[in-house]
Amino acid sequence: MVAAILRPVLRAIDLVCVAGAVVAAIACAIMAVMLVTEVIATSFFGWSQPWAVEFSGYSLLAVFFAGSGWALRQGAHIRVTLVTQSLPPRGAWALDVLASFGALIVTCYASYALIRYALRSAELGSVSTYLSQTPLALPQGLLAASFVLLALALFARITRLLTGEDPELPVAGAIE
Amino acid sequence: QTVWDISIPWGPAEFHTVNAENFASAVTEATGGEVEMIIHPGGSLGVRANESLRAVEDGAVPMAEYALFQNVGDLPILGIESIPFLISDYSELRRMHDLVRPVWEEALMDRNQMALYIVPWPSQNFFTKEPLETAADMEGVRMRVYDANTSTMITNLGMTAQQMNNPDIIPALATGRLDAVMTSGSTAAAQKYWEFLNHTYNTNHLWASNAMTVNLDVWGEISEENQQIILDLAAEMEPGFWAISEAEHATRMEELMANGMTVQAPSEELATMMRDATKDMADDFIAANPEAGDIIAQFRAGAAN
Amino acid sequence: MSGALTFIGSFLALFLGGGLWVGFALMALGILALELFRSMRIDSFLAGDIWGTATAQELVTLPLFILMGEILFHTRLSQNLFSGLAPFVRRLPGGLLHVNVLGCTLFAAVSGSSAATTATVGRITLRELETRGYDRRLALGSLAGSGTIGFLIPPSIPLIVYGVLAETSILELFIAGIVPGLILAAAYMTWIGLASTFGSAKPPPREPSTTWAHKARALGQLLPLTLLIGFVVGSMYGGFASVTEAAAIGVLGALLLTVWERQLSFAMIRAALLGTVRTCSMIGLILVGALFLSKAMARLAIPREVAAAIDSLGLSPYALILLLTLFYLAMGCFLDGLSTIVMTLPVTLPLVIAAGFDPVWFGIFLIITIEMAQVTPPVGFNLFVIRTLTGEGIGRIARAAMPFCLLMVCVVIVLTIWPDLVTWLPDQMRSR
Ligand code: NA
Ligand code: NA
Numbered sequence: 001m002v003a004a005i006l007r008p009v010l011r012a013i014d015l016v017c018v019a020g021a022v023v024a025a026i027a028c029a030i031m032a033v034m035l036v037t038e039v040i041a042t043s044f045f046g047w048s049q050p051w052a053v054e055f056s057g058y059s060l061l062a063v064f065f066a067g068s069g070w071a072l073r074q075g076a077h078i079r080v081t082l083v084t085q086s087l088p089p090r091g092a093w094a095l096d097v098l099a100s101f102g103a104l105i106v107t108c109y110a111s112y113a114l115i116r117y118a119l120r121s122a123e124l125g126s127v128s129t130y131l132s133q134t135p136l137a138l139p140q141g142l143l144a145a146s147f148v149l150l151a152l153a154l155f156a157r158i159t160r161l162l163t164g165e166d167p168e169l170p171v172a173g174a175i176e
Numbered sequence: 177q178t179v180w181d182i183s184i185p186w187g188p189a190e191f192h193t194v195n196a197e198n199f200a201s202a203v204t205e206a207t208g209g210e211v212e213m214i215i216h217p218g219g220s221l222g223v224r225a226n227e228s229l230r231a232v233e234d235g236a237v238p239m240a241e242y243a244l245f246q247n248v249g250d251l252p253i254l255g256i257e258s259i260p261f262l263i264s265d266y267s268e269l270r271r272m273h274d275l276v277r278p279v280w281e282e283a284l285m286d287r288n289q290m291a292l293y294i295v296p297w298p299s300q301n302f303f304t305k306e307p308l309e310t311a312a313d314m315e316g317v318r319m320r321v322y323d324a325n326t327s328t329m330i331t332n333l334g335m336t337a338q339q340m341n342n343p344d345i346i347p348a349l350a351t352g353r354l355d356a357v358m359t360s361g362s363t364a365a366a367q368k369y370w371e372f373l374n375h376t377y378n379t380n381h382l383w384a385s386n387a388m389t390v391n392l393d394v395w396g397e398i399s400e401e402n403q404q405i406i407l408d409l410a411a412e413m414e415p416g417f418w419a420i421s422e423a424e425h426a427t428r429m430e431e432l433m434a435n436g437m438t439v440q441a442p443s444e445e446l447a448t449m450m451r452d453a454t455k456d457m458a459d460d461f462i463a464a465n466p467e468a469g470d471i472i473a474q475f476r477a478g479a480a481n
Numbered sequence: 482m483s484g485a486l487t488f489i490g491s492f493l494a495l496f497l498g499g500g501l502w503v504g505f506a507l508m509a510l511g512i513l514a515l516e517l518f519r520s521m522r523i524d525s526f527l528a529g530d531i532w533g534t535a536t537a538q539e540l541v542t543l544p545l546f547i548l549m550g551e552i553l554f555h556t557r558l559s560q561n562l563f564s565g566l567a568p569f570v571r572r573l574p575g576g577l578l579h580v581n582v583l584g585c586t587l588f589a590a591v592s593g594s595s596a597a598t599t600a601t602v603g604r605i606t607l608r609e610l611e612t613r614g615y616d617r618r619l620a621l622g623s624l625a626g627s628g629t630i631g632f633l634i635p636p637s638i639p640l641i642v643y644g645v646l647a648e649t650s651i652l653e654l655f656i657a658g659i660v661p662g663l664i665l666a667a668a669y670m671t672w673i674g675l676a677s678t679f680g681s682a683k684p685p686p687r688e689p690s691t692t693w694a695h696k697a698r699a700l701g702q703l704l705p706l707t708l709l710i711g712f713v714v715g716s717m718y719g720g721f722a723s724v725t726e727a728a729a730i731g732v733l734g735a736l737l738l739t740v741w742e743r744q745l746s747f748a749m750i751r752a753a754l755l756g757t758v759r760t761c762s763m764i765g766l767i768l769v770g771a772l773f774l775s776k777a778m779a780r781l782a783i784p785r786e787v788a789a790a791i792d793s794l795g796l797s798p799y800a801l802i803l804l805l806t807l808f809y810l811a812m813g814c815f816l817d818g819l820s821t822i823v824m825t826l827p828v829t830l831p832l833v834i835a836a837g838f839d840p841v842w843f844g845i846f847l848i849i850t851i852e853m854a855q856v857t858p859p860v861g862f863n864l865f866v867i868r869t870l871t872g873e874g875i876g877r878i879a880r881a882a883m884p885f886c887l888l889m890v891c892v893v894i895v896l897t898i899w900p901d902l903v904t905w906l907p908d909q910m911r912s913r
Contacts, residue, residue, distance in 0.1 A: 024762070025754035028544050035545070035729030042353075043721045046316040046336050050327060053339040053538065056725075061535035063544045063758065064765025071762035078763055078865050079502045082876055099500040106505045109512065110527060117528035120234070129226050129249045130339065131324045136249070143535055181780055187646040188827040214782065218646045220823045222530045222776040234525035341538030343641045344723040346651045352720030366648045 006159055013156040014073065020149045021070035027062035034059075054130040058139040065146035069153030075168035097161050104154040111151050114144035178398050179212045180238040180390070185225040188217040191362060191424055192386050195295060195417045196241055199388070202413065206405045211398055213239065229389070233287045238394040243297070244280075245323060245384050251283050252465050257296075257383045259461050260329055260454035262472070266422050269296055269383055271478055275471050280387075289389040292410040295417040296385040297360045298425035302377040302442070303369050304356040309443040319356040320345060325382070325457065326358065332453035349373065360384075361428030370435035377442045378429075381450060485518045485781050489774075493815060497859050507770030507815075507860065511777035518781055526780075527773060534772050535765070538725065539638050543597050544761045545728035550601030551753035552735040556744050558705055559605040563613065565702035568695060571688040574674035578615055578623055580606050582673070585627035586666045589634035591713045591731065593641075593724055595855050599628030599866045600760060607870055614686045618881045619676055621873065625863045626669055626885025629852035633662035636717070636724045639819050639848050646826050649840045653907035657841045658848065660902055661892065665849075668888045676884070705741070709734045763869050764862070768817075771860060775820035784812060784821055788828035798836040802897050805829060806850065806890065813854025814861075821854070822847050842903045846893065853889050856882040 038052045071077060079099070084092045122137035160167040182200070184193050193215065200213035223231040228242030229250045244254035256262075256276055263269050273294065284291055307313060317335040321327040330337040338354060348354035349372035357369075364376070388410075395403065429439045442450070462469045489510055496506035508527075515523050534540075553559060562584075563577060570576050584602040592598045603624050610620045632639050635655035644651035691699070709731070716722040716730040739745045778784055791804055812821045833843045855863040858879040867878050896902055 021755065021758050024758040025751070028548060028754055028757055028761075029750075031541065032545055032548065032729045032732045035541075035726045036733050039716065039722045039726050039730060042318060042336060042338065048318075048336050048338050050337065050339060053341055056541050057536035057538055060537070060541055060544065061532075063761045064535055064768070065762070067758040068762045068766060071759050074759060076759045076763050076869065077502045077504065077766055078868055078875070079500050080497045080859065080875055081500065082874070083498045084500045085874075095500050099502070102496070102499075102501050102509065103505040106509045106512070109524070110508065110531065113524035113528035114531060116524060117234075117532065121230075124250065126230065127249045129246060129323050131327050133249070133324070139536070140532060143532060187648060188830075189648045215827075216779060216824075217827060218823045220776075220779050220820070222533055222772065224533050227529060227533070231525070231529055234529070235522035236526040236529050238521075340723060341541075341725065342645075343539045343638055344725050346641060346644070347636050347717075348723045350652060351718050353717075353723050367645065368650045368652075371650060371652045 003163065006163070010156050010159060013069075013152045017067075017069035017073060017149055017153050020146065021067035024063050024065075024067035027059040027066065031056050031059040031063070050131045054128060054132060054134065058134075058142070061139060061143050062146070065143060066149070068146060069149035072150065072153040072157065073167075073169055093161065096167075097158060100154055100158045100161065100167075104151060104158065107147060107151040107154055111144060111147040114140065114147055118144045177210055177212065178394075179214060180394065181221060182213050182215050182388075183219070183221040183223040183228060183231065183237045183240040184215060184217045185219045185223075185228070185242065186217060187366070190217075190366065191420055192241060192295065192297075193217045195413075195420065196388065199293070199409070199413055202409050203406055206409055207402045211402050211406065229284075229287060229289070232289045232389050232391050235288075235391050235393055237391075239388065239390045241386050241388045243384055243386050244294075245325075245382075248323070251287065253279060253283055253468060255325070256461065256465075256468050256471065257385060258323075258325060259458050259472075260325065260381050261451055262458055262475070263383050264380065265299075266296070266418070268475075269385075270418075272471075272475055273385075275474055275478075279467060279471065284387075284389060285392070288392050290392060290395060291387040291389045292406065293414040293417065294385050294387045295414065296383055296421050298362055298421055298428065299378065299380045300358060300360055300382055300384070301364070302356060302358050302375075302379050303364055303373045303437075304375045304377070305352075305373050306355065307375055308356070308377060308446060310445050311449060314446075314449070317355045318353070319358065320348075320354055321358070328457070329381070329450070329454050333449055346372075360425070361432065362424050365428045365431045368435075370432060370437050374437060376429070376432055376437050376439040377446065378439065379442050379446075379450060381454070485514055486783060488517065489514055489778075489815075493859070502766070503860065503865070504766030504768075504770035507767070507774045511770070511774040514774075515777050515780060521780070526776070530773050530776055531769050534769050540594075540768075541725050542592065542728035543594055543764065544757055545732055546592050546594070546597035547600045547760050548753060548757040549728070549731040549735045550604040551756040552732065552739060552749070553601075553706075554604045554608075554756075555749045555753055556739050556742050558738060558742070559609055561702040562605065562706055563609045565699045567688040568691040568699050571690065575619075575670070575677040576615070576686070576688060577610060577613060578619055578673050578677065579670055580610075581620065581623040582627045582666050582669045585624070585630050586634065586662070587710055589631040589662065591710060591717075591727060592631050593636040593638040595629045595631045595852065596764060596862045596866050597728075598631035599624060599863045600870070602628065603867060603870045607867075616677065617873075618877075619673060621867055621871065621878050622881035622883070622885050623669055623673055625856045625861075625867055625878065625882035626888065627666065628863045628866070629855045629889075630662050630665055632848050632852055633658040633665065633845070635659070636727075637848070638724075639822070639851050640844060642819060643822065643826075643844045643847060646823065647830055647840050647844065649844060650907075653841050653910065654844050656910055657845050657903050657907045660906055661845055661849070661896060664895070664902065665889065665892050668892060669885060672884060672888055705738050709738060760866070760869055763865065767860075767862070767865060771817045772820060775816050775824070778816065779820075779824045784816075784824045785828055787812075788825045788832075792828060792832050798838070799897065801832065801836050802838075802846070802893075805833070805846075806893055809847070809850035810853055810857070810890075813850060814857045815859060816854070817860075818851030818854030822851065839900065839904050841907055842896070842900050845903045846896065849889055849893055849896075853886055856886050 041047045118140035126136045127133040157167040226246040228240040229247040232240045245258040248255040314334045318338045319330050319335045321337045327337045640654045644654050712734045713731045717727045864878045
């Protein structure tokens, strides 16, 4: 019964987290293209993209955080496993649940702070000082959304731990 | 005892920071140690120059010093003194501040803060590698700009307006990725521009001031007596800070010359071109900020007398 | 102050030991410390700080260089590098392990960030060293150590930050960093040689002997990567690209090489981008945590009070440098090195100048302390990057990096005794 409700929820969380990773990957590509264009434009065409510096900053926040929830599922975030390794499986499991709860609390607090920050920017109509005058609520909203994704991923992780499922996907690519 | 952290984006040796240190110790002494202000220079509290107004408003830091023009994204009226070629010297700047300061103070009150004192940067200059005398000289020169105003001006002059982040600038000057920058003499000397650049033009194209502001919530937590002491001190010390700023320009120009840079007034052609390139900016500013219309009209009327 | 310090120290151990992710642990500590010891609005301080860190322009090179490394990882270029170098290092004790040091030193001329250097070079070297049967511990340790050389050899972001704050010539700092950077590299190579000859490390495999024709062909295999580094360095020193843009030029160069090698495909680009996102997510979370904790410490005035306490001791010049080394080493264990410097500089710089040291020399000294912070546990970014590359535990990586951290301390001692090693080159330039 519980599983029937949870299964689609977990799948939906996985999906939005993957979508976040795609956003991060695209932001990374845009950043590279934009800066290469800038080199060519300023060196050979006497022109500069007035948005290059500003938008590479916004891309950076997407690269750092939009894929964070996905990275959690991939086991990419770093923790010290010294104690967990020496515990019996039951104890390690309990500690993992506890740590995941702790992380969820921190992420929820950070998400709350970032959402407030972005909403307040929207309310005040704060814009960037660059030529574009981008409303700051937009990139700040993206940052807040990224943290919400991370919170969802932590919720999914805890759910998986409690239902006895492996919370992390096996990772290809690392040299073991 | 009350302890307030002050976020300052500039380095510890910058004259604004030194002023702030002096102000802070005067406050500690005058309040008998009841109010202590700790200066955190170099942006070490993580509050960026262009987000300082917001940080004080939110109470993220109790106090901060910030450049007004860098916070126009939050309060556009703060940019009035940075309209190119509106103000020509310190006495005119003083007069502009007398006119606009009540408006600024009200706007800052709405943003939950109060300016204790406001002190200008020394006047602005172009620093270039190659001579910049004629229109042909300006063709394609990569000049670093830092906001919408300067970006438009430089583009109108036929140069390439170049946004660039701070840590990139010195290496870019060294390798020739950047041909020119605009700033005050104190920044130029602090960063030893003579190592990369040859010419200084005292273009005096705009003005920029720093405000030292305090969050109103924390302000309300200290006694009225101490509030009065701090306000009096700020009012008393501000003229001295202005004098330091004014003297700074001449000192720094001598330092630049001593290190082999030329220092000169812009050529007739450059000056005319710069005025032409920026002539609509006051009207644009008024269109975007109607409240500025009266102030600028009054200011210009005063200049005519 | 000591109460706050005890609190932070013990809860850091508790959180990290309990298996809380490093970034969350640091952020939680910052929040709790401010909540307990300071009455202030924490949520907007935190939000503003995360926003500032997440959009900090000086970090833009990081994902770009990591992407460059990922692209190279998916080509034959890393194998080529090793088979190209193998014939030339066969008589060298330590063999191909020196590629870590040489690669990082070379890459340092392009990258101003230590995490980017470690990630990019490690992505190319670690797998090859592993498959060729080199001692894992030396491979990991030498990568962690040499990755930090990126701070000493220009371009270097920490040197720029120091130069602006201390109003010291950035040009002179850049030039001053070169000799100590090379000394550090030489020290690492000597250690690798000693450890593989006399130490308990697994002896490196002898690369097969080769003919001159083979050697010539091997040189050809080194060409693509040499061209790539030349391309990026050239774009920067030719005045075409800024330090930040050079990283994007590196990505372009890596892509051009894959086209040349006929290995460009959509699947490869997707894998490289997602690999970059994985690594950057890891770094981003720890970075916001570490930088927020640094700001919290600044609000609690801890680093400055400790520095001021050192000031009040009235020490002799050598004792002062010794104590400052220990202080920065301790701070660097759990704070970001650069933040610590920014926070303490107003106190320590006048102190050191008064003791008769040159501000350029002190800048180089501080940069080496930042390098140490990169490899000391529990919070050391190079350790985390290597953990991501290999899946090895932080404790083991930290132990592998320990000798290299001690070598940095030795280099600091050498530079303190012979400060001319730092100031000679910039002096030559000044008198020219
Ligand atoms: Na470097
Ligand atoms: Na460390």
